[in-house]
Amino acid sequence: MEAIWLYQFRLIVIGDSTVGKSCLIRRFTEGRFAQVSDPTVGVDFFSRLVEIEPGKRIKLQIWDTAGQERFRSITRAYYRNSVGGLLLFDITNRRSFQNVHEWLEETKVHVQPYQIVFVLVGHKCDLDTQRQVTRHEAEKLAAAYGMKYIETSARDAINVEKAFTDLTRDIYELVKRGEITIQEGWEGVKSGFVPNVVHSSEEVVKSERRCLC
């Protein structure tokens, strides 16, 4: 049986390839760091429970997307059903920072009519000596888009927990305030009060009928 949770948030991690999306998620969900890994293909997802307040647990479903997606248009489905997102760039790779704008633009196009709460993540902060993007610049950009900025390192486990929990907390606030609502056909936020493990037989019949019409 699943652990009891209040809400399930679906988060998406985007950004140029090789910025370390998968590593960040792995560090967060599995607590480990893989030195070498194959580039992600398609989309993968992981989940983890986060306790934001004592007794209030949120289930995070985190989608890892491929930085180089062949059917980029298809990833639209993943954006659309997410409530929050981590927009990653590599602080040692200026180009990945410059592309942040592109990623945001693409997200906006696909996410309509919903919206995603983003946090800008400057990754690989352990490699400070090779830094190409200053914290200042990044903060400025984040402010311009109305996002938070955080610098993380999956290898050294810096700010990984914080990045996810902060984002979760922000979303939770919005949900509590009713700015984000649970909607049918949208999987960004799901309430944990209704267990969706097994549908009752009644419901099955109903939905089946509707389907046949």
Place this chain on the structure above:
Amino acid sequence: MAEAEEQETGSLEESTDESEEEESEEEPKLKYERLSNGVTEILQKDAASCMTVHDKFLALGTHYGKVYLLDVQGNITQKFDVSPVKINQISLDESGEHMGVCSEDGKVQVFGLYSGEEFHETFDCPIKIIAVHPHFVRSSCKQFVTGGKKLLLFERSWMNRWKSAVLHEGEGNIRSVKWRGHLIAWANNMGVKIFDIISKQRITNVPRDDISLRPDMYPCSLCWKDNVTLIIGWGTSVKVCSVKERHASEMRDLPSRYVEIVSQFETEFYISGLAPLCDQLVVLSYVKEISEKTEREYCARPRLDIIQPLSETCEEISSDALTVRGFQENECRDYHLEYSEGESLFYIVSPRDVVVAKERDQDDHIDWLLEKKKYEEALMAAEISQKNIKRHKILDIGLAYINHLVERGDYDIAARKCQKILGKNAALWEYEVYKFKEIGQLKAISPYLPRGDPVLKPLIYEMILHEFLESDYEGFATLIREWPGDLYNNSVIVQAVRDHLKKDSQNKTLLKTLAELYTYDKNYGNALEIYLTLRHKDVFQLIHKHNLFSSIKDKIVLLMDFDSEKAVDMLLDNEDKISIKKVVEELEDRPELQHVYLHKLFKRDHHKGQRYHEKQISLYAEYDRPNLLPFLRDSTHCPLEKALEICQQRNFVEETVYLLSRMGNSRSALKMIMEELHDVDKAIEFAKEQDDGELWEDLILYSIDKPPFITGLLNNIGTHVDPILLIHRIKEGMEIPNLRDSLVKILQDYNLQILLREGCKKILVADSLSLLKKMHRTQMKGVLVDEENICESCLSPILPSDAAKPFSVVVFHCRHMFHKECLPMPSMNSAAQFCNICSAKNRGPGSAILEMKK
């Protein structure tokens, strides 16, 4: 993407290497067709992620999380909105009524297509694979497996609740599964395992060969060839595994089944999918090639190969490169090969395209043959499988073949083929004939034209005849002879021939043909005339065949002139149709022919032409002397006086002699022989024939003053007339040649005769003597008289019943017995008594009395 769409119109399939294409004229094994209709529509916006094939429908899963049910043409029949993201696998049970779906966002649904949803759950990791029990429709088989990080087996308990059990975990994501019978085969990062659902035991682990390949990029392909044969394709390696029952003796605590790898080999390219095809394999391969220009790796078109697995290698049967839409973008894992077991249909599923490969049927085979211009074979193939071909018609192939032959200039073969191909279709024949006319090859087709059943328009035949008439009289004649006359309008052709004869009036071929045409037209008069002028031997046959005797009455002379032998034979054979009288009259002016006729008539029958015998005498005399005498001998109707007159007139001695003798005037005849012929032998012969003393006398008289005659006579007459008669008459002093020899001969003959007679006398005496002796011996034999014998006179027993009584019996040599009393008393003058019976018969070899007295 635009690039990919552009290729939509391009050909789907191309043979692989160019070099191969050149060297092999081999026919491809499969044909390809793009699945269109609804599929085209779906794939414009969405992308195919997986597909499952059932006998009657297809289930297509997309990257947008939809599942479409499609008919085999690709029309959408149903749509399920399962997930917002990629559908990873769809599994159908054998009945096609239950479907299991799993998607990238961890959703698993198992439901009846008609009976409603049964299971719905979302997991915390992507579910890559699902397989429902093949007999899920049965309540005892409500089982399915799903796979993400672990392989879970779900079973419905008696309380209608789903229970799950972990079958396996810890070796990375489960990425392939195939359930067949009670065996579930799956693949994870390490290898392929098979689970036996009945014994609930894992029975094998086939490790992965090339672990350098990313398992998510180069997933394992599994397919069950049958209930115990699993084919594994992974990377470039193929393994054929056979599940076997373990022998009881080896069982111990091992699973009851084990797996043997029966075949294992490497392929050239990465395997994206596998399917069995009889004992062969269909392999969908993902090909990466290095561009010559940029030296970078790029995705080439995938290939569909048919291979024959051998134990350690494989043999390529066919290989096709497929231009699927957007192949440049695809990875190995994007391709799937699905198949319908019953129908040998193979579906190549790629994100932007679904292509169906079919085994080529007879129609396709014919297509190929036609493309390769192998018309003859195509025709044969079509004939053999007449019932199975749908698109092709034998006739169309045939027509194409004819066209091809005509184009190649093989007019004769083309024309010959017409016969077979066009058969009895008159319209097509006519069309073809016009075609041949256009290319000036009417002659080529002429021998093959139908000559009845069907019959074409007369115009067609006339056209051809005209063509021949212009250039080839012989050919024309042949056609006229071969074609039944009712094929064309006779008068038209006759007219045409006549026109040609105006230019070349002596052309025998034309004339003859014209005669044949006339004959056909029953214009026998004209025909005969031509034949006669041509002196053609067919004329008699013609007359015979058509019974033209009435029309030849006035042409007898002509016929006789042409060939008197045959003409006479014919006339005589048909005497009933042309009377002898008529013939004789007709031949009045040509006595020599008249003679031939009458002579033959006489030979056949001595009596038929009796009224002409008189006439014949002079004819024989005139034209055929050697046969005159036989005629005179054989004929009983010819007037002898008249004959004699003619013979005497012509001085035909022999004939005259014959006539004279026949008229009984032998002396004149003899005289003629002697006087006219001076032939003593003949005269002697004549005299011998007549055997008349007077004639001999005449002959002697006549000869007496002619020494050579005398010699002849002396030499010959010895046996007929006493030569003394002749010799006495020879005059004194007459000189006769060879007289001495003749006399010697006469004397010798005489001697010979005396000797002969003496010899005869001796023989007779000896014979008489022996007979006398024999008689004596016989007469000396005793004669038994007993009770059996009777008296021939009184017919009572010869011996008296009372033996004591004295009696007298007379027994003759002829064995007749009498009582003495019964015989008449012997007369006075003859002492001897004779047997009454034998003397009555006037027969009596020794009838002397033999008296017995007791």
